[in-house]
Amino acid sequence: QKGETVKIAWIDPLSGLMAPVGSNQLKSFQFFAEKFSKTNPAGVKFEVIGIDNKLSPAESLNALKAAMDQGVRYITQGNGSSVAGALIEAVNKHNERNPGKEILFLNHSAVDPDFTNSKCSYWHFRFDADTSMKIEAMTTFMKDDKDIKKVYLFNQNYSHGHQVVKFAKENIARKMPGVQIVGEDLHPLAQVRDFSPYIAKIKASGADTVITGNWGSDLALLVKAANEGGYNGKFYTYYTGVTGTPTALGQGGAGRVYQIAYGHYNMGGQMDKWSAEFKQKFNDDFYTHSVVRIYQALGDAMAKAKSTDPVKVAAALSGLKFATHNGDVEIRKADHQLQQPLYMTVWQKADKKFPYSPENTGMTLAPVKEFPSYVSSTPTSCQMKRPG
Amino acid sequence: MSTYALELKDLRKNFGKTEIIRGVNLAVSPGERVAVIGPNGAGKSTLFNLISGRFGPTSGEILLGGQAIQHKTPYEINRMGLSRSFQITNIFPKLSVFENLRCAVLWSLGYKYTFFKFLSGLKDANERTDQLLEMIRLNKKRDVLAINLTYAEQRALEIGVTIAGGSDVILLDEPTAGMSKSETSRFIQLIKEVTVGKTLLTVEHDMGVVFGLADKIAVVVYGEVIAFDTPQAVRANAKVQEAYLGSSVADSQVGGH
Amino acid sequence: MAAVYKFKPYNVGRWVIWSLFALVLLAAPLVFTSNLSVTMLAQMGIAIIACLSYNILLGQGGMLSFGHAVYTGLGSYMAIHALNAVSGGKLHIPVSLLPIVGGVAGMGFAILLGWVTTRKSGTPFAMITLGVAELVFAMSLMFSEFFGGEAGVSGNRVAGEAFFGLTYGPQIQVYYLIAIYTFVCVALMYAFTQTPLGRILNAVRDNPERVEFIGYNTQRVRYMAFIIAGFFAGIAGGLGALNFEIVTAEVVGAGRSGAYLLFTFLGGATFFFGPIIGAILMIIAFVLLSELTKAWLLYLGLVFLFMVMYAPGGIASLIMMNLRVAKFGKLRQIWASYLGLGLTAIVMLAGAGAMIEMVYHLQLNSALGDTVKFMGATLNAKSLDSWFGSAFVMLTGLGLFELARRQFARDWGEIQTDIEKEIKRRENAA
Amino acid sequence: MEFFIISMLNGLSYGLLLFMLSSGLTLIFSMMGVLNFAHASFYMIGAYFGYTLTGWIGFWPALVVAPLLVGACGALFERLTLRKVHPFGHVPELLVTFGLSYVVLELVQLVWGRTAVEFPPPEILRSSAFTLINHSVNGLSVVWGAAPAEMCSAADAAIRVVCSPFPATRGFMMLVALLMLMSLWLLLTRTRIGLVIQAALTHPEMVESLGHNVPRVFMLVFGAGTGLAGLAGVIGGSTFVTEPAMAATVGSVIFVVVVVGGMGSLSGAFLASILIGVIQTFAVAIDYSFLTLAKDMGWALSAATQENSFAKLTLSQVAPILPYLFLVLILIFRPKGLLGTREG
Amino acid sequence: MLKVDNLHAYYGKSHVLHGVNFEVGQGEIVALLGRNGSGRSTTAKAIMGLVDCEGQIEWQGQPIQGKKAYEVAHLGLGYVPENRDIFPKLTVSQNLQLGQKSGAKNSRWSFDDMYALFPRLKEREHTEAGVLSGGEQQMLTLCRTLMGDPQLIIIDEPTEGLAPKIVELVGQYLQELKNRGISVLLIEQKLTIAMNISDRTLVMGHGSIVFDGTPAELRQNAYIRKEWLEV
Ligand SMILES: Nc1ncnc2c1ncn2[C@@H]1O[C@H](COP(=O)(O)OP(=O)(O)OP(=O)(O)O)[C@@H](O)[C@H]1O
Ligand SMILES: Nc1ncnc2c1ncn2[C@@H]1O[C@H](COP(=O)(O)OP(=O)(O)OP(=O)(O)O)[C@@H](O)[C@H]1O
Ligand SMILES: CC(C)C[C@H](N)C(=O)O
Ligand SMILES: [Mg+2]
Ligand SMILES: [Mg+2]
DSSP states (O other), X not given: OTTOEEEEEEEEOSSSTTHHHHHHHHHHHHHHHHHHHHHOTTOOEEEEEEEEOXXXXXXXXXHHHHHHHTTOOEEEEOSOHHHHHHHHHHHHHHHHHSTTSOXXXXXXXXXXXXXXXXXXXTTEEEOSOOHHHHHHHHHHHHTTOTTOOXXXXXXXXXXHHHHHHHHHHHHHHHHOXXXXXXXXXXXXXXXXXXXXXXXXXXXXXXXXXXXXXXXXXXXXXXXXXXXXXXXOOEEEESOTTSTTHHHHHTTTTTTTEEEEESOOTTOOHHXXXXXXXXXXXXXSOOOOTHHHHHHHHHHHHHHHHXXXXXXXXXXXXXXXXXXXXXXXXXXXXXXXXXEOOEEEEEEEEOOSSSOOOGGGOSEEEEEEEEEOHHHHOOOOOOOOOOOO | OOOOSEEEEEEEEEETTEXXXXXXXXXXXXXXXXXXXXXXXXXXXXXXXXHTTSSOOSEEEEEETTEEOTTSOHHHHHHTTEEEOOSSOOXXXXXXXXXXXXXXXXXXXXXXXXXXXXXXXXXXXXXXXXXXXXXXXXXXXXXXXXXXXXXXXXXXXXXXXXXXXXXXXXXXXXXXXXXXXXXXXXXXXXXXXXXXXXEEEEEOOOHHHHHXXXXXXXXXXXXXXXXXXXXXXXXXXXXXXXXXXXXXXXXXXXXXX | OOOOOOOOSOXXXXXXXXXXXXXXXXXXXXXXXXXXXXXXXXXXXXXXXXXXXXXXXXXIHOOOOSOTHHHHHHHHHHHHHHHHHHHTTSOOOOGGGHHHHHXXXXXXXXXXXXXXXXXXXXXXXXXXXXXHHHHHHHHHHHOHHHHOGGXXXXXXXXXXXXXXXXXXXSHHHHHHHHHHHHHHHHHHHHHHHTSHHHXXXXXXXXXXXXXXXXXXXXXXXXXXXXXXXXXXXXXXXXXXXXXXXXXXXXXXXXXXXXXXXXXXXXXXXXXXXXXXXXXXXXXXXXXXXXXXXXXXXXXXXXXXXXXXXXXXXXXXXXXXXXXXXXXXXXXXXXXXXXXXXXXXXXXXXXXXXXXXXXXXXXXXXXXXXXXXXETTEEEETTOHHHHHHHHHHHHHXXXXXXXXXXXXXXXXXXXXXXXXXXXXXXXXXX | OHHHHHHHHHHHHHHHHHHHHHHHHHHHHHHHOOOOTTHHHHHHHHHHHHHHHHHHHOHHHHHHHHHHHHXXXXXXXXXXXXXXXXXXXHHHHHHHHHHHHHHHHHHHHHHHOSSOXXXXXXXXXXXXXXXXXXXXXXXXXXEESSOOGGGGOOSSTTOXXXXXXXXXXXXXXXXXXXXXXXXXXXXXXXXXXXXXXXXHXXXXXXXXXXXXXXXXXXXXXXXXXXXXXXXXXXXXXXXXXXXXXXXXXXXXXXXXXXXXXXXXXXXXXXXXXXXXXXXXXXXXXXXXXXXXXXXXXXXXXXXXXXXXXXXXXXXXXXXXXXXXXHHHHHHHHOTTOSSOOOOO | OEEEEEEEEEETTEEEEEEEEEEEOTTOEEEEEEOTTSSHHHHHXXXXXXXXXXXXXXXXXXXXXXXXXXXXXXXXXEEEXXXXXXXXXXXXXXXXXXXXXXXXXXXXXXXXHHHHHOHHHHHTTTSBGGGSOHHHHHHHHHHHHHHTOOSEEEEESTTTTOOHHHHHXXXXXXXXXXXXXXXXXXXXXXXXXXXXXXXXXXXXXTTEEEEEEOHHHHHHOHHHIIIIIOO
């Protein structure tokens, strides 16, 4: 396999609402393809083919076809669980109908727990942490904060938001008996421009904490409206660090906005060097750390399988343990969910200790707690169909 | 049982506060040719609009062949056998002359909302359309789009579309407006031809036409019918003289023809 | 009074055209064999049905709808649910007939929703369709039982008994299924234009008021046309469901409706075959153009703007105009002009394109190096040379193009005058 | 109570922003018969111009200059494209603006990037216009500007104090919208230009033969309409967010406003904007669904129905689509719109 | 005052006027006669700059061909089109108001003059013009143009659709215009009126002027009448 070129099709949005996030991530993939082509143990060369799916499942299937025409056997995607779901189905069907031409799906960011539970697939590997894991870690952190008495669940009305609500309720009931859920809202995805009515409602409910899986403008505008509307509660979020939100947050929300994720802007060591280089090169922030994990895992698995054939690589990936810059991680054999540490961070002024400032806001996400893999790990109901 | 083809009983119409038609009574026997004359703004076109269902009357009755039609829609009235032309040409600009006429023919031949038969297979409709083309002398322009016709040709087509459905009662609103004398006389000939045996109501200002065409004349003044009689009697009617014809013009126009 | 009209049962030209159409459908996947091109061909077939059905409203009925995707989309949903019922053994119909299910669904929804929409015409009609479309789209995200939320509903078309060995597993089989449907639907929709209702629909478009005075209820005419359009839209939707095996909310979205409108118009709403061209372009634009260049939306918008301004009859009208010229044997007089026009346009567009691509590159990909590949040339987005070069190419192109355009306009004008004279002459001779 | 007042004000201010947008659209539609699909795009351009100009010349000058520039762009667009397609009829006109909306979106992204830009309102508008203080003992009171922290907290744990600040940006937005309403009304009723354009709508040649320069008037109207959108853009962009998606999100709502209000009726647009703003704001606050309704009525529901997403749907979740529902109902029952006079 | 020389006009590709020559003098009523479709309305439109044309049109010694319609109107030409073209959504008085030119000084004609001319219009003052009867609309157009205070007025078939009594009235008023020093180019179908009130008659046939002379001369010229006016 040495010297072979491994083509990875990146199927994510480059136009429309999610285009900023998409182009950031494509850059990440390209950036690290170059890096890992030099250093991976299998000695392969990675090549990323970016295809715009316009955030549409149907277009993604076109993209898949286009990728296959170019001899691609590995695809990656992450923006939008709906697209991921469609791709999992399509890959399953394709692999079933075209033995010998199998394709692997490396999911970098789609977090619907179903993909590693009821809809789990042998051909799908997730490198992000799913919603259940993130909530697990989040509530573990929150339960130590005695100021939290009344929680409001505020989410986008689509599957990701629904999952956040579901798991948040479950976890709060389990771990934080004294805490009351005083309200719950599902608002339409990326349509609301004025969140003040919602803020008025949240205030009226008396909530001191808001849990939200919102991302993009839905998060930025929410916090902005909260600042203007005189709401002083805390926000527990998923995606504070993602393109666009830091700018919109600006100085507001310092100390009140938390993020749970499998990485952050001040990881230290090699990660910081890369971030700096990335920033210097693209004038953009690197936050999709799963990209690094994907290349690491692929390199290791290909070395182990001594092949780039997806079937063999899949077998090697399943259950693969590998070392990363922040400890060892494992792709759980049962459901192909990467087990990795999670980090709770808070939005605050960048300082000497935590200097990295996304989007040059002068602010940063400072880590407040790290959760080792076992804390956030959640059980799986996956009954995986394995080939052969 | 009424024997009238068309009968108006105390018909009234208000636009906002103004009463435009103020109690019109009129009875037209089958086969009669009636010219409706009157000063500008007297309500002639409005009368036609009421009869043909374009407007609903404020009060009163309209009977077509004995049946009340004052609350019916234009297409229902048309299906009952009344058809009209417009003072301002009102045809289908982007269809050919042939298609204009064929559309007007279809309903009466029973091809209602048909979508399982080809037009080209409708022998009866196509033959009738060709006859019409001949009648209004537009067969040379058969495939020309109506919008590309000259004014006079458009007027002819307007009449063609009106008579195409074979209605028994025909209303023509100033059919010869904007035509030269020669064309007018040709046109009157045409109207006479195509309305043989039919009841005809026509609005006209050209007294030549009126006296040449009509069996009876209805004079509408200020929303009322002030006279309804034979041409001779109307011409002699002093009230009409004063209200409409104006002595000198009446003479020269009538005499001129 | 001899009838001038002659009934021609065998119209040779027509036979040739339809046979050619069938042949193209048949042979296309043999020429374009890659995975992507076969899917694209399949999608073109679907788009052709959808755009033609849209044109029943726009071109034939003068109804500007902003919500046609509602009917294609709901057709898709019904078809995919039916497909799942078939796989689940709850329903026993061959997969080949599922598009009809979509069609019936599309028709059903058209009967239901069309009843309100077609009561109005003109701008109110357009606005109601916009409102209905927004409503249906919003609902699609709210009623996840039926619409499957934003993940959509997926199915597996390899279901039920294989029909003569057709499993519809391989894409090519699906393509031929779509091709057959396309041929039949196009034929049926063409036939519709030749029926009394089809013609009255044209009359309603031109002058609804007068239609009332020749015995037809315009609302009824619009309603029936709407239902028929809904049926064919539904078939397109059903085929889409089989082709993608997944149906998501975007199929009822405003973007889709807008695309139908845009491309039907681009193709040419005034001619029957216009939307077919539009449909083909639509797939090429969405699938290929977006691959080739990041600026595809900009190009699309600009092309559309210029088309509306300079060729409001769409591509079809351009073709027809040239056919007319050809018919009078004058194409030879103008081909040199065309050539000049084409060449200078290419030069101009190459320059403009290079600059647009460089700007996009600077915006989106600057980090990947400064070089852009464009039409075989390598440009450096940060070097003045490239910019001056492109600007120079563009301006030269523009200048030459203007000259060529003037020449062309003259030639074209002359030819039209000649043709006009010729027609007059023939008319007089006749 | 303070919830009601704040919500009402939120609703009104949102409604007034809608009005700022729809007034331009109405102006253009009523005078030229053109449904400007790109109207929201001009709103977006306004926001971006405002953003850039603020960087150069400060917010207040930008507030004046940006709308003028947008208006000039609009006039230029009218001059170069709309005028060309005018003879072809209204559908091509609409389609040209439709195409323009694509182009503008791309151009904006090219120039300013694909993410939101930071366009804060000026210092003076950044604080609160006034603050409502609900004191569980002293009752409701109002303080101009931001309330000092000590007024919003009580030493005694038993006393509950809630401060609800009302942002100054929103107050400013309301003010500008009302001024705009006034001046538009004056323009339309006190000038002859309105008449000229209405007449030119149907008989442009005749108006020209009477000695009026019709093309220039059309250009001015289009420029004025888009300029208004630009003004709304500067204010809306700094109050909410300036991003490439901002056109799409208000785009269809303003059409709803214009249609519900009655095409071409300025007062109708005003009424409809306010109505939609207020209704939408209050709907958000109501967590009422068929399920709760059924419970209140004492109906027993099966478990399956309880899980049905339709039954579970709350009013607050459907709030964003209420305008469209409103639109369809209005068009069915009152096709002229609330205050409209014509149907077509 | 108005001098038309070798005027050619086209609708798209169809050549309608083939070299028209005539003059209209100060305070003169000139009748332009001819059959339907002979090109009289087109001549009017060409003068007003509403159709593409070639040739010379001089107005008070100044060439005006190629000027926009509103520029021509500002130079003092008034035009009453044959299809009336009232503004249907505006009221009668608003229609009249639009007849006044922007920035014009005091016109020779006031609203009251117009209402005195046609009392019927006064009655319908605040009605939407679109619902007026054909004849009322005709009166309105005439008045509207007069409000612009033209020095020469081109009237295309003013009596079309008017009751005989009103026709007579219009004839009188045209005479009245002439007395006030306004020139009139009258396009007519009805020979009688045209002959009665005009100082000079032009006969148009197939896009050019085939006769130019006094009404009396025309009366005597049976050939012209037969060939170009009657059929
Ligand atoms: N829809 C309407 N609303 C208000 N007034 C109307 C309407 N339609 C007609 N009128 C008025 O009714 C009167 C009669 O108009 P109508 O068109 O019937 O006259 P007419 O007799 O046909 O005249 P003409 O011979 O000039 O065509 C006119 O004064 C006109 O202004
Ligand atoms: N818009 C147009 N497009 C093409 N041809 C036209 C147009 N208007 C008029 N024509 C043609 O130009 C010729 C002259 O028309 P014009 O209207 O000047 O005649 P006219 O003498 O005023 O006759 P009428 O008595 O019908 O008013 C006619 O053959 C007519 O068909
Ligand atoms: C990249 C993320 C903002 C997308 C999100 N994880 C989703 O599932 O939709
Ligand atoms: Mg009349
Ligand atoms: Mg004429």
